[in-house]
Amino acid sequence: MASVHPLDKPLAQQRRGARLILKRLSERYPEIATALSYQDPWELLVATVLSAQTTDENVNRVTPVLFATWPHPEDLATANPEDLEEVVYSTGYYRQKTKSLLALAADVVDRFGGEVPRDFDDMVTLRGVGRKTASVVLAEAWGDPAIAVDTHVNRVANRLGLTANSDPVKIEHDLKNLFLENTWAGVSMRFIQFGREVCDARRPRCWDCPLRDRCPFEPKTRRPRETT
Numbered sequence: 343m344a345s346v347h348p349l350d351k352p353l354a355q356q357r358r359g360a361r362l363i364l365k366r367l368s369e370r371y372p373e374i375a376t377a378l379s380y381q382d383p384w385e386l387l388v389a390t391v392l393s394a395q396t397t398d399e400n401v402n403r404v405t406p407v408l409f410a411t412w413p414h415p416e417d418l419a420t421a422n423p424e425d426l427e428e429v430v431y432s433t434g435y436y437r438q439k440t441k442s443l444l445a446l447a448a449d450v451v452d453r454f455g456g457e458v459p460r461d462f463d464d465m466v467t468l469r470g471v472g473r474k475t476a477s478v479v480l481a482e483a484w485g486d487p488a489i490a491v492d493t494h495v496n497r498v499a500n501r502l503g504l505t506a507n508s509d510p511v512k513i514e515h516d517l518k519n520l521f522l523e524n525t526w527a528g529v530s531m532r533f534i535q536f537g538r539e540v541c542d543a544r545r546p547r548c549w550d551c552p553l554r555d556r557c558p559f560e561p562k563t564r565r566p567r568e569t570t
């Protein structure tokens with residue numbers, strides 16, 4: 343008999359299923375945090391902006407120089423663009439990232455007294471800061487209830503039947519509807535790590551997956567040697 347897709351079940355059952363998934367991911371990744379290095383919300387905000395289209399490792403190689411040169415938003419707001427371009431060059435898209443960081447620093451200084459606002463609606467008014475970046479900073483720097491939806495969260499949530507949407511805002515809404523608010527801050531990083539390690543975009547490791555019995559995705563992959 344064909345099993346019922348999670349999204350066709352009553353909401354209470356969907357929530358129980360989703361929370362079981364998060365429980366298993368929490369057991370697999372009891373302590374999880376962004377791999378970006380930072381000392382405070384400002385540094386995480388800058389690092390997150392720089393992390394677009396590159397690895398966290400690349401960003402971590404650049405940010406020590408950046409923060410040693412321009413420690414505070416006030417310093418970065420008045421940085422020479424060419425000097426900043428040189429520092430962020432290796433993270434790619436360096437011209438755009440330089441412009442974003444200068445505008446971001448100016449906004450933080452001019453409108454928030456040099457402090458990153460601890461408020462989602464305020465944060466997304468900063469130039470270069472979208473929902474994903476704001477959610478990362480709120481959840482990671484403060485542990486505030488926020489869910490950042492990136493490509494991994496999108497893929498894993500869809501495969502596990504926690505959403506049928508592709509739009510990140512709708513996915514965020516769907517996930518918030520399923521998980522308890524006091525667990526939101528721990529959702530994204532666990533989904534991202536799981537997406538990297540197990541539920542890979544091109545070749546998910548279904549044979550080795552702790553969520554296999556909860557997952558409606560088909561066809562599930564088999565151990566490579568079984569397919570040869």
Ligand code: SF4
Nearest residue numbers: 541546548551557559
């Ligand atoms: S069973 Fe496969 S598709 Fe489903 S969550 Fe696990 S790895 Fe991803």
